[in-house]
Amino acid sequence: MFERFTELARRAVVAAQDAALSMRHDFIGTEHLLLGLIQTAGPAGEALREHGVEPARARETTVRLLAEAGVPATGGQASKDALASIGIDVAEIQRRADDTFGPGAFRFPRPPFTLRAKRAMGLALGSATALGHERIDTGHLLLGVLAEEEGVAGDVLRALDEDAATLRQAVLERMTAV
Amino acid sequence: MSAEESPAADLVDQVTSKDPAVGLQAVVALRRLLEELERLHVDNARDQGWTWQSIATALHVSRQSVHEKHATRRKTTGKEK
DSSP, rough: GGGGGGHHHHHHHHHHHHHHHHTTOBOHEEEEHHHHHHTOOOHHHHHHHTOOOHEEEEEHHHHHHHHHTOOOOOOSSSHHHHHTTTTOEEEEEEEEHHHHOOSSSOOSOOBBBBBHHHHHHHHHHHHHHHTOOSSEEEEEEHHHHHOOSSSSHHHHHHHTTOOHHHHHHHHHOOOOOO | OOGGOOOHHHHHHHHOOOHHHHHHHHHHHHHHHHHHHHHHHHHHHTTOOHHHHHHHHTSSOHHHHHHHHHHHHHHHHTTTO
């Protein structure tokens, strides 16, 4: 599916991973995709920012909602501890990998996509197909995130008093065939 | 740092735990470590000019499965054309 993503959509997904890493969450959920989209150019970011979804405010809200839900923000410490319990020292592997391959080549734990984030991306593909667009752009990704209502992104938008239907309309108006 | 946040306390808990959840968590973490190491070494092999077939042979898997798993990712992240 990623091979059909536009350059901007790919950048948004990378920004989503960076958001998860910087908040020390051990997963990439719809809320991180939303943050990635807000920070990236293209119809999704434009529509979100125009409706007052500011990066800083959205980020604060995400941090607060996940903390309230008891989601760990420990950079995957539990996984490192689990490996330590069977005698594997991740810090040592990290040090050697950085020395040999350069920093960033090895990353543990690398946050995986949640089921809902995967579904949102599947829905993005669906909306591209429905609109007759060849490639998946940031606008389709936002439509996918908005359609996956049960995701935390939905909670973040509700906490910010944003209406999903309004955002949907706004992004559709900005989308051109890609 | 409170007692429950101490890594040493966590470690003792895990080593002595008969709780299946703890052992299974280690299995999941190990699987994730394996995936990350595979990614690291496949990237290194490709950067050194290895063919997908030689990588597949070294990993004891089919060329198709290694290609499916890593080629798109490398293209997407700009590591390969």
